Amino acid sequence: MSESNSNSASISRRCAACKYLRRRCSADCILSPYFPASHPQRFACVHRIFGASNVARMLQILPVHQRAQAAESISFEAHWRAQDPVYGCVRIINMLQHEIYESQQELARTQAQLAMYTARQPTEASSVIAQPQENLILDNSNFLNFQDLHDLI
């Protein structure tokens, strides 16, 4: 009776990974801190995309204080890959780059308008134009175009 109780207790303490993989969850299970039993779907998705052994290996090579972030980002990528098997989270990157491009264009147009006003009122508008324009020009080699995706790799 007590043995079955302890067995059931150890079974109920299994992390989502060990539960999914139907194995005993040891005390030093590397996945258990990051894949609690309360979120089984999270590990299921990660396992489907990356595989439990890959994830365990990826976490193992990291210092302990970075593993939580790594598990979080791995779960994020797995989630997006499950949602979009073709592009995964790379689609988000493409959308953001497009948004940056559009914002840069709009900013350039707006600054051209400001320059016109500066020509009329140099004392007020020039202080805005003269501010350093950081982060406006992105290195275009980092832009990800799905048509050129193959060439960038």
Add this chain to the structure above:
Amino acid sequence: MRSKNKVAGAGTTGSSASPCAACKLLRRRCAEDCLFAPYFPPDQPHKFASVHKVFGASNVNKLLQELPVNYRSDAVSSMVYEANARVRDPVYGCAGAISSLQQQVDVLQAQLAMAQAEIIRLRMQHAGYLAHLRLTSARGGGGGGGGSSATSSPKMMEVNEKPVYNLETEMDQTSMYEPMWSC
């Protein structure tokens, strides 16, 4: 004459095709219908190496099998991109790139908002100046006001004088309100 170099996948048919990068890494025979062969050519071993390291060959195989053929090339490219990002940054991977790009978007939008606000301010300032000019010309009939040259252009006056815009005196002059919104 038989070639001494036995290439995996050549088999006994004598085919000269070398195995794809995937089969080479996995050390297996590269079949004619190998799923990986179209996307992992033998001259780019690093592509499959990083994908295998992050996703695993069997997972990539499963993912590709579930996709229509015309989507597989893009899927492989995006997986290679994601795998390379993870190899470069084992903690954040692609999520780090997304975070960085989102920050750039925020910065650009803040700059855009500032620039647009400045345009609005300048337009209001310009509208106020025009209203002042009209009021001055309506009252005095002559050009220039006190002190400055009677023939000075509005542009010259803008440099030397700060336009005065008095709401109380201008309330009835609706023509002074130029359209400020270009959208």
